[in-house]
Amino acid sequence: MEEELISKKELLDLTGISYGQLYRWKRKQIIPEEWFIRKSAFTGQETFFPKQRMLARIDKILHMKDGLSLDELAEMFSPIPSGQSIRVLDILERNIVSRSSVELAAPYVGQSELYNFEQTLYLYILDQCLLSGEMSLEEGPQLLRTLMEHYGKYEGKNCDVLMIRKMGMSVVMMLSAGSEAFFESGAKIIFRVSVAKCIEELKLKISTL
């Protein structure tokens, strides 16, 4: 899954932002550290960014800047879950997570009127994976259990959820974000979901509640 990269200079040209803005956003951790990819070029060391994600992020920052302060933006983009609780009713009504996913997850996450952010996040990730059509309903609990057992260990650091399958056997695992993983031949990566991205999407959806 090689992502297209964009150099810092091209990025500034394309978006019209200045060095100062870029560094300020980096300082406020609105743009995560891992996106600054250092590579040697013929002019010495250069910084590159994952193109699609970076452009999307800058677009969001520029469009939301009027309504929110930089600190609020930082909070929204931070990989640390927010402290708020969400009513299941709202989750369903707003279509944040589909009904079938909520029902599937209930025995594992716990039946409740009110879910905290982490629990909602697990539901959201489950829902996204199911919607993509790459994961079957039977594999859902596997994903949920992995998330519930291990997500806390990352202590707010960015991580990815990965699913591999070989000869019909599926394995769910968690990796720290950006790390490379290789598998024996015959094993197939079904999906790799960035938890940080899900948190961001989820926060965006919740913030309009």
Next chain:
Amino acid sequence: MMGITGIESFKGDLKITGQSSAPGGRYERVKIMGDGVVNGDVDCSRLKCIGTLVLNGSLSSEHISMIGTGSFSGDVQAGQVKLTGTAAIGGDARLNVLRGSGSVETKGSLRGEQFRITGQIQTQGDCAADVFNLRGMFEIGGLLNAGEIDIRLYQDCWVQEIGGEHISIRKASLRNPLQYFYFRPQPHACLTVNVIEGDDIYIEHTKAAVVRGNRITVGPGCEIGLVEYKESFEKKKSARVSEYRKL
């Protein structure tokens, strides 16, 4: 974490006078006069030290006032820090407001909002703040990232990269009579850096491979490999710039 009390709501004070050691824990006020050793993490509202403090652990405090020497083996997190002397930090430091004179050293990164220091800053990792105001010298292993950078060079300085909005690096005035006795600037002090990127840049006595920005002024004593500017570029007489281009 060890504490002198297991009750959450009540936090006692820790006071060391003379030479003594104490366990870490949650305290309201920590006051050290003389020579203190604290073993374990400390969480307190105020820490005041006159003399020497060795903390084997990390520190979290709203307010730190340090006259003398402090060494912390772990991370340090603080709201306000007033420093006269030396602080050595074994981990990362997050100090919102850091003022005073002396030397700050971290093995990790140094982050905060406002740094106003006369003296020395040394970090092995990155250094980030909204305002970075330094008279003295610094050595930063990573990136110096600040909205407003105002540096007076007293001695030779090193940093990998500098990024920010307003960047101003000048040589210290040699004429100030007050500074003349105890903290004297060297006449040939210079800054060595790979890349400087910012909106408004004014530099003096700086050796850099690349300088990029909107408005750039390269002052006396500079040796720059490449300047890339968007709006304006000015080169003072004694500056050497190998190549410059407008983007």
